[in-house]
Amino acid sequence: MRSAGLIAVLVVLAAAVPVARFSDYHLFQMTMVVVYAIAILGLSLLTGFNGQISLGHGAFYAIGAYTSAILMTTWDVPYWATLPVAAAVCALVGFLVGLPALRLGGLYLALTTFALAVAIPQILKFKAFEGWTGGVQGLVIDKPEAPFDLDLSPDQWLYLFTLAVAVVLYVIAWNLVRGRIGRAMMAIRDHAMAAEAMGVNIALVKTGTFAVSALFTGVAGALGAIAVQFVAPDSFAVFVSIFLFVGLVVGGVSSIGGTLIGAAFIEFVPNLADKVSKAAPGAVYGVILIAAMFLMPSGAGGLIATLWRRLTRKQPAQS
Amino acid sequence: MLSGVLHQIMSGIATGGIYASVALALVMIYQATHHVNFAQGEMATFSTYITLTLINVGLPYWVAFVLAVAVSFVIGMGIERILMRPLHTAPVLSSVGVFVGLLLIVNSLSGWFFDYTIKQFPTPFPDRPMLGGYLSGHELGSTAVTLIVLLSVYGFFRYTRLGLAMRAAAFNPVSSRLVGVRVDWMLALGWGLAAAIGAVAGCMVAPIVFLDPNMMSGILLYAFAGALLGGIDNPLGAVLGGFMVGVIENLGGAYLVGTELKLSLALVIIVAVLTIRPTGLMGRKVFSRV
Numbered sequence: 001m002r003s004a005g006l007i008a009v010l011v012v013l014a015a016a017v018p019v020a021r022f023s024d025y026h027l028f029q030m031t032m033v034v035v036y037a038i039a040i041l042g043l044s045l046l047t048g049f050n051g052q053i054s055l056g057h058g059a060f061y062a063i064g065a066y067t068s069a070i071l072m073t074t075w076d077v078p079y080w081a082t083l084p085v086a087a088a089v090c091a092l093v094g095f096l097v098g099l100p101a102l103r104l105g106g107l108y109l110a111l112t113t114f115a116l117a118v119a120i121p122q123i124l125k126f127k128a129f130e131g132w133t134g135g136v137q138g139l140v141i142d143k144p145e146a147p148f149d150l151d152l153s154p155d156q157w158l159y160l161f162t163l164a165v166a167v168v169l170y171v172i173a174w175n176l177v178r179g180r181i182g183r184a185m186m187a188i189r190d191h192a193m194a195a196e197a198m199g200v201n202i203a204l205v206k207t208g209t210f211a212v213s214a215l216f217t218g219v220a221g222a223l224g225a226i227a228v229q230f231v232a233p234d235s236f237a238v239f240v241s242i243f244l245f246v247g248l249v250v251g252g253v254s255s256i257g258g259t260l261i262g263a264a265f266i267e268f269v270p271n272l273a274d275k276v277s278k279a280a281p282g283a284v285y286g287v288i289l290i291a292a293m294f295l296m297p298s299g300a301g302g303l304i305a306t307l308w309r310r311l312t313r314k315q316p317a318q319s
Numbered sequence: 320m321l322s323g324v325l326h327q328i329m330s331g332i333a334t335g336g337i338y339a340s341v342a343l344a345l346v347m348i349y350q351a352t353h354h355v356n357f358a359q360g361e362m363a364t365f366s367t368y369i370t371l372t373l374i375n376v377g378l379p380y381w382v383a384f385v386l387a388v389a390v391s392f393v394i395g396m397g398i399e400r401i402l403m404r405p406l407h408t409a410p411v412l413s414s415v416g417v418f419v420g421l422l423l424i425v426n427s428l429s430g431w432f433f434d435y436t437i438k439q440f441p442t443p444f445p446d447r448p449m450l451g452g453y454l455s456g457h458e459l460g461s462t463a464v465t466l467i468v469l470l471s472v473y474g475f476f477r478y479t480r481l482g483l484a485m486r487a488a489a490f491n492p493v494s495s496r497l498v499g500v501r502v503d504w505m506l507a508l509g510w511g512l513a514a515a516i517g518a519v520a521g522c523m524v525a526p527i528v529f530l531d532p533n534m535m536s537g538i539l540l541y542a543f544a545g546a547l548l549g550g551i552d553n554p555l556g557a558v559l560g561g562f563m564v565g566v567i568e569n570l571g572g573a574y575l576v577g578t579e580l581k582l583s584l585a586l587v588i589i590v591a592v593l594t595i596r597p598t599g600l601m602g603r604k605v606f607s608r609v
Binding site for chain 1 (some may be wrong): 353354355357402405409411412413414415416417419420421422423424425426427428430431536537540543544547579580581582583585586589590593594597
C-alpha cells in the first residue's frame with residue numbers, strides 16, 4: 001500500500017510542478033510525453049503482456065486522432081466528448097484486426113501490421129472520405145480553453161486534462177494486468193497450448209486484448225490531435241508506428257512504468273538529435289533499439305525494477 | 320479496351336519483376352534463418368545511392384552498377400556476421416526489433432550521406448516504346464535484367480556445389496555441419512546474395528519512381544505480398560508471386576480501386592493469403608511436434 005501512496009504523491013507532483021513552473025512550449029512537450037505514454041501502454045498490453053507483435057499501432061493512433069478531429073470540425077462536438085467515441089471506434093477496429101491476427105503467428109502478425117502502417121496514409125487520403133478527412137490538407141482543430149473560469153492557460157489545462165485521462169487509463173491497465181485476465185494474457189504469451197489446456201479461451205482473450213490495446217492507443221491519438229491542433233495523412237506515416245515500437249522496447253516491453261520512460265525517450269531524443277543532423281534521430285533510434293535488444297532486453301523499466309528489488313531486498317539477519 | 324488491358328498486364332509484369340527480385344531476396348533470408356528482413360527495402364535504396372554516386376564520379380553505367388552490386392554483397396555479408404549472428408536462437412520479438420533498428424539506421428544513413436531531395440536516376444536503356452508500344456525501353460530492359468538475375472540465381476542453386484551447400488545449410492543446418500558444410504558462412508553468403516539482388520532491383524526501379532531514402536517502402540510491401548502469395552519458403556513461388564502481385568497491382572490500380580489505394584491492395588493480398596491459405600500457392604505445410 002505504501003507504493004500506492006508514493007505513486008499518488010508523484011502524480012500530484014507531476015501535475016503541479018509543470019503547471020506552476022513550465023513555459024507553454026515545455027508544457028506542450030510534457031503533454032506529448034503523456035500522450036505517447038498512453039499509446040505505448042496500449043502497445044505494451046498487446047506486445048509485452050500478450051505476445052502479439054504489432055508494428056502498426058500508428059494506424060490506431062491515426063484513427064483515434066481522425067475520429068476526434070472529424071467530430072470536432074464537422075459536428076462541433078466538444079473535445080472531451082470525442083474521447084469516448086474515439087475509444088469505441090478504435091476498440092471496434094482493433095477487435096476486427098484482431099480476428100485475422102488470431103491465425104497469424106508472431107512474425108506474420110508483425111509483417112501484416114507493418115503493411116497496415118505503410119498503407120494507412122493512403123487510406124486517409126482516399127478521395128471518397130475527403131469531405132470528412134480534408135484529404136491531403138488535413139484538418140485544423142481549435143485548442144480547448146480551460147472550463148469553469150479557471151485561471152489556466154489552454155496549454156496548462158490541456159496538460160492537466162491529458163494527465164487525468166492517463167491516470168485513469170494507467171489504473172485500468174494496472175488492474176487488468178494484475179488480475180485474472182492479465183494472467184490469462186501472459187499465459188498465452190508464454191505458452192499458448194498450456195494456457196488453452198488450463199481453460200483459457202485463447203480467441204476471446206487475444207481479440208479482447210487487441211481491442212483494449214487499440215482503445216488505449218486510439219485515445220492517445222485523439223489527445224495528441226487535440227494537443228497538436230492538426231491532423232494530416234502524412235503525419236501518420238509508418239514512422240509513427242515504428243517510433244511507438246522503439247518507445248516500447250526502450251521502456252521495456254512488459255513494464256507499465258517503463259512506458260513513461262519510453263515516451264520521454266521518443267519525445268525528447270529527436271529534439272536533441274535534430275541539432276546534429278536531420279538524419280540523426282532515425283540513426284539514434286536504430287542504434288539504441290539494437291543495443292536494447294542485445295544488452296537490455298527488458299528495457300529501462302525492467303532494469304530499474306531489478307535495481308529497485310536489489311536495493312529494497314531485506315538484508316539477511318547478521319548471525 | 321483490350322489493348323489497354325494488355326498494356327496494363329505488360330507493365331504489370333515489368334514492375335512485377337522488381338517485386339519478384341525483392342521477394343526472392345526476402346525468401347533467401349527467410350529460408351535460412353526464419354527471419355523476415357524488414358530492412359531489405361532500405362538496404363536496396365542504399366545500394367541504389369551507391370550506384371548513383373559512382374555514376375556521378377564519372378564511371379560508365381554498367382561499371383558503376385556491377386561495383387555497387389559487389390559492394391552491397393559485402394555489406395550484406397557484414398551485417399549478417401556482425402548483427403544477425405547472435406540472433407539465430409533469439410525470440411521473434413528480438414529479431415523484429417533488430418530488423419526495425421536496422422531499417423531506421425540504413426534509412427537515416429541514406430538521408431545523411433545523400434540528402435533527402437528526390438533525385439533522378441539514369442536508365443541505360445533507350446528511351447522509346449518497344450514491342451509495338453506496349454512497353455517502354457526501360458521496362459523491357461529492366462524485365463530482361465530481372466529475368467537474367469532470377470535465372471542465374473536459379474542456376475547457381477541448382478547446378479553448383481556452393482549452391483547445393485547453401486540449400487543444405489538452410490534445410491538442415493546440423494546435418495550439413497556434420498558433413499563439412501560451413502553453415503555460418505553459408506548464411507552470410509545468403510545475406511550477401513540477398514543484398515546484391517536487392518541492389519539490382521533498386522537500380523531497376525529507381526528510374527521509374529525516382530530516388531529518395533523512402534523509395535522502397537511501398538515496393539517492400541508488394542514484395543512481402545508476392546513472397547507470401549507464392550509461399551515464403553519457396554523461392555520459385557515467391558518469384559511467381561512477385562510477378563502476379565505486379566499484374567494484380569496494375570490491373571487493380573487501373574480498373575478497380577484507383578492509383579490512390581494501390582498500397583492497400585498489397586495489405587489486402589497479405590491478409591487474404593495469410594488467413595485463407597497461409598502456406599501460399601506453392602509453400603510447404605509445416606508441421607511441428609508439441
